Structures are given as C-alpha cells and as structure tokens.
Amino acid sequence: MSDQIPGSGQPQEDLEVSQVPPAARAPEPSVATTVLRQIVTGNALISLLAVLLALIVGAILIVAVDPVVQQTAGYFFSRPSDMLQAMWNAASGAYSSLFQGAIYNFGAADFASGIRPLTLTLTFATPLIVAGLGVALSFRVGLFNIGGQAQILTGAVCAGYVGFAFDLPPVIHLIAAIVAGVVGGALVGALVGVLKARTGAHEVIVTIMLNYIVLYLLRFLLRTPGALQAPGGNNPKTPPMKSTAIYPLLLGPNYTLHLGFIVSILATIVVWYLLNRSNLGFQFRAVGENPNAARVAGINVKNIYVWALAISAGLVGLAGVAQVLGTVTSGFGESIDAGVGFDAITVALLGRSRPWGVFAAGLLFGALKAGGFAMQANNSVPIDIILVVQSLIVLFIAAPPLVRAIFRLPQPPGSRKLRTPRPSSKKVVVTR
Amino acid sequence: MTVVAERNIVVAGPTTVVIKSWKIPIILGAFALLALVLFVILGRNGTTTFILAEPTDFLQVAPIGIPVRASGIVATVLLAAFAVLGAWFVRSRGRVPLWIDILFGFVFLVEFLTWAAAPASVQVPGMLLQTIALSVPLIFGALGGVISERVGVVNIAIEGQLLAGAFVSAMIASITHQPLLGLIGAMVAGVLVSFILAAFSIKYLVDQVIVGVVINVFIVGLTNFLYSTVLSESPELLNSPPRFEAIDIPVLSQIPVIGPTFFRQSLIVYLVYVAVPLVWFGLFHTRWGLRLRAVGEHPQAADTVGINVTRTRFWNVSLAGAIAGLGGAFFTLGSVGAFSREMTGGQGYIALAAVIFGRWDPIRATVAALLFGFANELQYVLQDTSPIPSEFMLMLPYVVTILAVAGLVGQVRGPAASGKPYIKS
Structure with a gap:
C-alpha cells in the first residue's frame, strides 16, 4: 500500500513531474543533505515525534489533575518553585513508573525479578500483535475490519470451549483449541466478506454491529447452564481450561510469558510472506491499490474480499486464543477481549499496515499497557490515560503535516497529495 | 458514444x-x-x-x-x-x-x-415513557449523524459526542446549579469533538472512519481519566447536576395514554419535538439544506456553482456535534442524574444504526431510533415473563441494521460523496 495517493484533482501535475528526469528537477544536493532530509521528512521520525507529542499531552493531563500541583498552585505567585517542583514530580514520577513497569524495574533485588516487567510487556503485546496483523491485512486489501471485538470473543469462545470441554492428549489438545479459535474468528470475518461481496453491505457497519451481536450472544451463553457457564457457578464465567490445552509458559512459573508470543512472531512471518511473497498476497495488494484495475486484470475481487476478511478475522481470533489459553486460563467472562479489538486498529495504523511495523507497534502498546498498570498502582494515575496517549499517537501519525507543523519540519516534496491509510477504493477514473 | x-x-x-x-x-x-x-x-x-x-x-x-x-x-x-x-x-x-x-x-x-x-400485566404509559427516555439520546445522535453524513463526512464519532456531552453537562450543571447551562456546555463539548473530526478529516484528509473510531477511544479514555481523578474526588461539587423537571403541557397532558407519554416530559424531550421537524424542513426545504446535500452528493458540482465545500462541511459537522451533544446531556440531566464511566455504552453506534436504517432521512431515522428504544425497553417490561432471553431483544437493533445494509429491507443508499475527502484542484 502506498501511503500517498495522488489526489484526483491533479493528475496532470504528477504526470509532468514523472516525465522530467530526476536529475533535471533540482540541482543535485550533497549526500549529507539528502540523508538529513530523508530523516527529517521520513515516516520513522514522524512516528517517533507522534509518540513524543502524545506523551507530552499525557504529561500535561497528569500534571493538571495532580493534587499536590493544585495545592501549590494556590500560592504560585509567592513561591512558584513549589508548583514547578510538584509538576515535575508528578510527570516524572508517573513516567518513571511507566518505564519501570514496562521494561526494567530498577528497584528489584536481582536481574531475574527486575526483568519481569519486560516479560509482562511481551505478554500484553501478544494479542495486540496478532490482532493488529489481522486488522493491518484488511487495510492492505482496502477493507476496514473494525469488528475486532466480535472476532476476538468468537475466537476465545471456540478455543475456550475446546479447551475446557474436551479431553485430548497434550499437544493435540492445544493445536485443536488454536485451530478452533482461528476458524471461529475466520467464520465471523467470512460472514462479513460474503455480505460485502454479495450485497455490497459496507464492512464498517456490519463489523460494528457484529461486535454487539456477538457480545450479547456471549452474555446469553455465559449465563445459561449447559452452554458456557461453569457447572455449579452463579457467575457468568466459564470453567478453567484443561492443563493440556493451555500455552506452556516460556520462562518458567515466575513469568507470565507464554507460547502465544512465539505464535505471534510466527504469525508476523507468515503474514509478511503472505503479503509480500505469495500469489494470494499479490492479489490482496492489487485489490487494495485499485479494485477496478484488479478486476480488469482478471482477479476475482469478490472472492478476494471474502478471503481477506476471513484471514484477517482468523488472525484476530488468534488474539482471542492467546487471551484464553495464555493470559487468563482460569475461565473467562464477557470482558476477555480486554479492549484488544479496538487497540488492534490503533496498532495496525501505528505499524502502517506493515507486518514488522505492526509487530513493533504491538510491542510499544504492550509496554504502555504493562506500564499503565504500574503507573496506576504506584502513582494513582488511572490507566485510562493510556487510552488517551494511544489515540493521540494514532491521530498524530495519521496527520504528518500536523506533526511537521508543530515541530517546524520541512514539508516533503509533493505534500499536497491526498493521504489515506488505505487506498481509496472508489476513486473516480477519468479518461479523456 | x-x-x-x-x-x-x-x-x-x-x-x-x-x-x-x-x-x-x-x-x-x-x-x-x-x-x-x-x-x-x-x-x-x-x-x-x-x-x-x-x-x-x-x-x-x-x-x-x-x-x-x-x-x-x-x-x-x-x-x-x-x-x-x-x-x-x-x-x-x-x-x-x-x-x-x-x-x-x-x-x-x-x-x-x-x-x-x-x-402478567403491561403498564402501557410507563412503557411508552421509558421508550421515549431511551430514544431521546438516540434521536439526537441520529440527527447529528444525518446532518454530518448528508454533508459528506462519515460520523462514527457520535458515541464520542454523546459521551463528551454527558460529561461536560454533568460538570457544568453541578458547578452552576443551572441545568440550562449544562445543556449549552454539552453542545459546546459536542462541537469540540466535531472540531477534531473536521480538522483531521477535512484539513488533514485522514480517513473519516479511522478518525471517528480513534476519537471514540480518545473520549472514553479522557472522560474515564477525568472521572476517576477529578469527578470522583468531589462528587457533591462536580457530579451532582440538578435534573430538568418534567413540565406539564396544560391540556395535552390530560389525553389518555399518549398525554403523559408525550406532554409530561422534561425540556430536552420537548427539544426533540422541535429539532426533528426543524432538521427535516431545513434539509429539504431551505437553501442551507440544498447546499448541504449538494456538498454531500457531488462536492465538485457544488464547488463549481460557488459553494465553499470545505467551509460548508466544517460548520455542518460542528452543528451535527452540537445536536449529538444535546443527546449526551440527556443521560446526565434527563435520566440518570450523574455521570458514570462509559455511561453511553454503545448508544452512539445504535444512533449510527438508526441513521442507516432511516436511510439518512431525519424523520425515518427518528422512527428507527424510537423502534430501537422500544426494543431496548421491552427487555425491562418482559424481563420476568418473556420466553425470549433479554439478550436477543438487545441484539435486535444490530441484526436489523445488518439486514438493512445487506439490502433485505429495501434499498439503502447513502449520500454519494459521504466518506470521501474533497480536494479542490
């Protein structure tokens, strides 16, 4: 997917630019200038600055609601240093907790317990990465899979049901549960794909509505004895998973990191191969770039929509598998998705729909989540601040001109072009 | 040729x-x-x-x-x-x-x-009263959605506008003890959310669906954060808004069955009676509405005849935010009486469903919102007796919407240019 699509209003201008040989456009700049220019106008720097900006806004919010800051603000004019000190304490304290809760705890006795936060980060990142890969894959085909919540819940229910209701030999049980979860998610996606291909129903609306339908269905199943509710229990919760079905812990019982993280690395490799090296992936990208051209080239666009949404939703379902077989193995309720369905959209956007970009974005958001809990416990800053920071990161990343304007960076050449996170599938082709 | x-x-x-x-x-x-x-x-x-x-x-x-x-x-x-x-x-x-x-x-x-x-027995007046109460935020949200989509900007952010309206109205009404000021605060909050939507989708050309989804997450995070840090610290000062009193309309409220339902309501509900016909009339019988629809159907043609597409979209999306914000105020000033975390609970998405089910028409969207509110109320009326589990009643609006967009309930076609940014060449 190209990040910048020429606006429909200026095809002539682009044509002229592309016809001029590169050397003739401008005097050849020196290597150092070119490198500097690429760094300053590049996507990596924008991503970095977007994260920085979002953290700054988060710090402002943390400082603004801090009780000590409010207290010292009362006598700001007699002793301003008190308030400035309190502001610094509030922000630096919160963010140092965030770091220590996400990467390495400097207060720990030894390395083994000091590194525990990092393993927690990887655990939180696991469902984010696979779900983000799924959403990113749909973006590459020019589709919006906003139904992450429904697909995670379906994946969790299918994997969980196989996990607690069947007795199978160790390895086979785990594989059966994973397959059940992926297929369950994929079926939800395929339903959306078929509706889109057959009737033209917009996938955004269908996936949003399915989120609620699946949630209510799960709520019904969880309180119905004989369906998913644990026998003898009154709570809307399933029985715990059988030990043969859960992801083994990677680093022993002291750490939460489980095999699901390896699965998410494998999934990243598979998606990378699928999109960049395989025949199907080529068709996916072709449809994403321009469905009309793809149709002319002989690609069955409707089939591609169904397959893309099924694979996308299957990956999101894999996130549900990671939740029930790895993170919460003692039985789950209706909030097992833990907001991953919507976080996955932000992860996919932050990763610019590239598999390894999504992987990195998933790690970052996993770190924010792990650190957010530490921040809430140590500095009584509510974890909701993480939602604010995440959404701001995505908003800033989606609008590079805004970030460049704030940091007074030069605009890249040809910046008057239309930006969409996905290729505009309904672009009007004007022939003369 | x-x-x-x-x-x-x-x-x-x-x-x-x-x-x-x-x-x-x-x-x-x-x-x-x-x-x-x-x-x-x-x-x-x-x-x-x-x-x-x-x-x-x-x-x-x-x-x-x-x-x-x-x-x-x-x-x-x-x-x-x-x-x-x-x-x-x-x-x-x-x-x-x-x-x-x-x-x-x-x-x-x-x-x-x-x-x-x-x-058992069914209390018809109470049931209808509750239906109205559950429908009011949906109707305001749907009206905001209709205006925004008719002008060419997909409004997934209705949920965020409702939530922001609920939060700000609760806070302002609590501080000033004036529900009316809270109502205005809710409108301002809705407009501010719309500004984000408009700035990113119109100026920076970010995909409107993405901006909408991200705004919803942002507002949920922000209101939750402020709720747990500020509002819950001093709830009696910041989160105890006075509610709108029900006003009897003299003769009309004495009509059996429908009188108490429709004419013994609070100010916000009466605003619905004004807003729905006003939006309908404005959209289809005034110059404002014609221009708005032109921009949403064919921005290039509208631009050619001298309508400023960007400005039209910007201000009408803001207006849509103000209307949706009113719906948010109903949660705190009309029904519940205090703000709580994520109190809109997906109503914004049901309002979006009402927009689509109502085929982007204010009157039909209102009817759809009433139907969805009624389906929601049925779960309380039938909770002890119904052989159908309440979850399936709650599911109904969403299933109906999927059937609607799948074309099973008549042709559904939105404004042609909705969701597409316009770049003036």
Missing part, C-alpha cells in the same frame, strides 16, 4: 415502468409464519392485562384484558391476511401501500407483547 446516447433516449421514453418488488410480501409472509410458530404452536395460556392509565391520571381508562391463546390465533389469521393482501397489491398494482406495513407492524407488536408478557 452517440449510439449509446440515442439508445438511452429511447429507453427513457414516457412509458411508466413499474418494477414489481416481491420483497415486502415475502417479508410479511415470513413474519406471519413466525407468528404462527410463536403465537399458535408455542401459544401460551392466560390473560395479559394492558393498563392504559396511571392511577393519578385525570381521565381513567379501564384496563384491557386479552386472552393470550385466542388472540394469538386471531392475530396470526390477520397477519396472514395482510401478507396475502400485500401479495395481491404487488400482483395488481406493483407495490404494497404503506398502511398495510403499518397495520401489520402494529398487530404483530401488540400480539407479541400479549404473548411475551403473559400472564
């Missing part, structure tokens, strides 16, 4: 072509079959009593008792007759008149209530 053009002219001659659509009779037939299964085969015994007046009402109406099994058979026969009548209308005249749809829906609903509530 010329050949094609000539052929078009021939086809588009003065002959009136009536396209027979068997969709509606088929749907009616399916519902009649459903009625046969539910009301006759799975029929229940007893009598359901419909209580039509509160004891305090000026005019007393006697309760009506309906025997469940007998009425089920009668209703099924009636519904089947309507379906056959609909088929006959399609055969002879090509289409089903609207009154058949309405009568069919009414008979089905009444019999469904009778069947599901048996053998």
